[in-house]
Amino acid sequence: MSMDLSLDLFGKTALVTGATAGIGRAVAVELAGLGAEVVVHGRDPDRGAETAREIEASGGKARFEAADLAVPDEVRRLAEAVGSVDILINNAGVYRFASTAEADDAFFDLHIDLNLRAPFILVQKLVPGMAARGFGAVVNLSTFGAWKPARGAGIYGASKAGLDLLTQIWADEFGPSGVRVNAVSAGPTHTPGTAGGVADALTGVIALGRVAEAEEIAHVVVFLATPAASYVNGSVVQVHGGLRATSG
Template structure:
């Protein structure tokens, strides 16, 4: 089974850095026309140029995923999309007592509502064409309690449930919907908290954090024809769960 994406258009949210950037580069390398989403026009132009320099095709759209109407505008400007990668998200830390409404809304709006709207706007078109692939980026915190990350984990747990709902809702029309549950990963975002990613990586059976490309590898596979019979799966890319010592 081939994994070429020639003739496909892919929208990758949060594609100007970290895992999203790695995904955009990989999809372009496999032949997809990539719609690079982000907030920074400068960083978006850099990713588009990097793809062009390697013979790929890409364009950039800036949008605020925290604003529902801007998410709908992103979908409209992206046009007919065959591959949707819901990668963009926010992860901040606070206890329940210290979380205010803005903190709550930011996580729910970016991590849950934005993917929901993009599915509303783009998946019916995939279904009409009889093909499509959606990959949602989740986290190990969706299934394992993490101190100070309750709303973050809950928003991603909700996205995992929606992944299975959408797999059922659109699967009969040839649209596959899966999620990648990522473990600790070295990105510019995680670098903002020095030592945290390395400490979490030590808890994995591999004893280290992932590189962004390692998470992107799983996403790109799920988006490709090589994963044609995988639907509704939550794929763990976490480095393995260590056993409880006796």
């Protein structure tokens, strides 16, 4: 049986959340380079327009849609505005640090709303359409902090652990209809959000001894969205440079 195992995404439409900076922007640019029409999501219209212009200047197709994914009705409005898509990249997220005693309701709600509920709503609204058409790909951005405890990152890690489980649930629900759902468990990465040195502080636990660049994570995300990954479903792919072994 002959199968399309190419990286060609011509004729496909992709929604990338949090696509105006960091990993999301790198993913959007790379998807467009493979032929996909990209819906760039973000909250800042200026940065969104800049990302879309960068894609179009390279010969790609892109448009910007703004939404605050911490607000459920905004997530639903985004899904309606986007319409039919073939690829959904749930990249947008938040990571803040506090101990259990320090975290208040707003801190807790922000992580759950943005990291867990927003992807849930987008899958709920967009993936049934993929299933009806018989094909599609979803990639969720997760973290090695979903399974490796880190001080002050309990709520962040728990929100991403929930996303990892939903990845496997969705793979089961939608896989029979031709929709693949996977996640990328990223390690510390240089992005505007980690400019304060948060990522660099973790290099001591990484076997490669360095922080990732956004493009290194994006390459794996994009691969999972292409036909080349046609038999990868329900996986949480570890992309963290390897973790150093502990003694004893």
